Amino acid sequence: MNYIGKILPVDGYMVDLHGNLPVDYSKSLTHLYLPLIGIKAVMLYQTLLHEMEFKEIAPIQTHHTIMNYLNISLVDIYEARLRLEGIGLLKTFENKTPEQTVYYYVLQSPFSPNDFFKDAMLSQLLFHHVGQDKYSMLKSHYVGHFEQPSGQNVTASFHEVFDTIIPDANAYHKVERIPENQGPHIDSIDFSWMEHMLKSRMIPYRRVLTTENKRIITQMMHLYGLAEYEVEKCVLWALTDENYLDIDEFKEACHDTFKNARKEASVQLVTREAEPAPTNRQQPITKEEQFILELERISPKQLLEDLSSGNHASEQDLKVIREIMTTQGLPSPVMNVLIHYVLLQTNMKLSKAYLETIASHWSRANLKTAKEAMEFAKREKERYRQSIEKKQNQRTYRKQSSKEVVPDWFKERKQKTTTIQTDTISEVELQEMESILNKYSSGGKNSHLQG
Template identity: 55%
Template sequence: MKYLGKVLPVDGYYVILQECLPIDYTKSLAHLYQPLIGVHAVTLYLTLLHEMELQSDSSPQTHHTLMNYLNIPLDEIYKARLKLEGIGLLTTFKKQKEDATVFTYELLSPFAPSNFFEDAMLSQLLLHQIGDTKFHALKRHYHKIAPGDLGENITVAFGDVFQTFTPSIEEAKPKENTNQAPTRNDATIDFSWIVQMLKQRFIPVGKVLTQENRKLISQMVMLYDLDSNEVEKSVLWALTEENLLDTEEFKTACHDLFKSKHYEVPIHLTTKRIEPKQQVTEPQTKEEMLIHELESISPKQLLEDLSGGNRASEQDLKAIREVMVSQGLPAPVMNVLVHYVLLQSNMKLSKAYLEKIASHWSRANIKTAKEAMEFAKSEQNKFQKSAKQKTSYNYKTLSKEIVPDWFKERNNAKQKKVVQQASQTVIDLEKEKAELQALLSGKAMSNKNRSQG
């Protein structure tokens, strides 16, 4: 990625801070964030923070000032800025004026050391970056766990003591507690598939998919780039006998799946290579539209769409889930498989047929809906060609009226007998002819002698 030209030395900037920093934010930056984003990014954050006191409302500072402060090139400053944005410490705004470009950098508060370890993704990244020994030493020092048995919480709420007006029925409903540590970079995933899986196994969804566990699952999906079937395996692995999610077991399972896929590749933050954006073309043909649809929906949605919006049956969903998990097929590939099987089986979903084709596609390492569609068409063409050749061969064979060998032998024997009989007949006739001629000759001679006597 080329960073030159993204920011110019003459471009101005303002710095704002909307949040209150925790009292020990410098400890977080030095010990917890710096191993992840590097010294340049942390130094840039601190420089911008203290730059607010010196900036003027009338005219912005220039990036040339930052180059002098940090003593690094502008492209390195730009890369450090991207790391701050990615880790959740900076929000950047750009405004184009007539004669200049002005950036506004909004600094975001870092986690306090104790809250940092409650963020699953950041804590896992730090663990992989600095190792077990240093990580657990920092966690013991900063992450103070409250005593477990404090007794019953009998604290009253504001509404139990004060009243400023009579609330309506809707306003009187209890609200969820929002007094929680700040969250960053939560991945959005479709939990409906996990919900369906838990229901199939008669596992209480509410106990497993709590708000904290949903956040944890989302972060692990982002961190380890997990597929839906991998998330399902990890959740089932980490369930306790009481059907509670053991968070440490879940994180370990996610990490083990990552290692099995990427062959012990270490997890650490690096600058992501951003390719130039390619022009996105809308699907033109019906096949392209179908592939686009199969790439973007879940197997459950596909079944419901194919059944005219009716709810997918529990049996069909169970069959799809088991085949999908056992063969490790991505959801788009599974969608093509379901669509293909339904078309081949008069809209009946056979689990045995699903498993047979899924194992073939899994060995072929098919990963996208387009690959699955092309593979299915290729296999179908081979089958039709083979069937056509077989039919043609059978037709030609039958047209020749093949006679069994035993019939041939019997027929040949009969023909030989006929020939022998015919030959015998010819021989007998000749013999009789000779004998008759001799007899006639003998009679003629006898008559002649009588006449002379």
């Protein structure tokens, strides 16, 4: 991992703490966070935390100070900082001036041991890192088991005891919530695809897709790298008879889905590989490359809407696409190429039978990206064209042998005509790609995944 030059020993830093530390925060760092982020990251957090005592005397210090304290290299310090940021224990702000670069490190309060196990992603990661026996021991020790007292609950509610001048319109719910600013920061996703799936099955989607459930679904989706159709199966599996989402059942279903689909993979926190150094060719140079990039980013729903000049995609088309993606296991980028290919071949009509035939073929080919799917479609189309030409040539040869000899100038003319027809088809497809790209560049559409 090449982190050389990311920060310099002379770069300054300031430290602050957001919120209040739990009483038993050190237990969380030692027994719960340490297996996930490593000893260097925990040491850096504690060092920065205690550096706050000196901010009145020396508000800005250099990174050379941390190097002396921890006796590790600046590369190790930078990697430890990234781990703290990724796990949700640190936020970093950079302030560059002509004289000096200063980093403002805002420490985030770690979870208490009890709240740590309420976070679906962190608790599941800990399970994979320390194993079932150690995990069960830690959870039993820090969370324990609350014995529900016998008898009838006669506790008075808020409204039975108090009155307010202006009634609050918000309903009061007894929900164990964790503050939103704690824990790893995960990019949110659009749940419209799941809402549509639940409504089509007559399931009250608001009961399933609560704010807390959305957070857990998002975490599990990122943790196990699950596709949308895999998450749908896990949600349906974990629904109770009253159509509530059983969180433990859902996490177990996600874990089983991951194991079955990726038998040799394991869930471990590893530092992401650094992106390759930028070259002179930073942007795609052809229309086709730009088109492939868009097909990788958008959802099948948005592609259908863009192809229909912004009109809403019909529920029937979305149902067909969802069923094919679910049964054949096609990723969204591959499905986008399939939709575009079928529409081009069928005069902009989405034929279910045609989609299913090609989807089963592409599924067996194990296509994963839009580029792979487009290249595969081109090869298949070229193979089909050559097969047709071969049959035509065979028929022509038999016909010529039985009747008359065809002059060479006529053969050359026929070959030119065939070439012109082939080029015309390619030009139509190129114009179709360019029209879609123009919509993305001028329409400013949202490129987030939708279901």
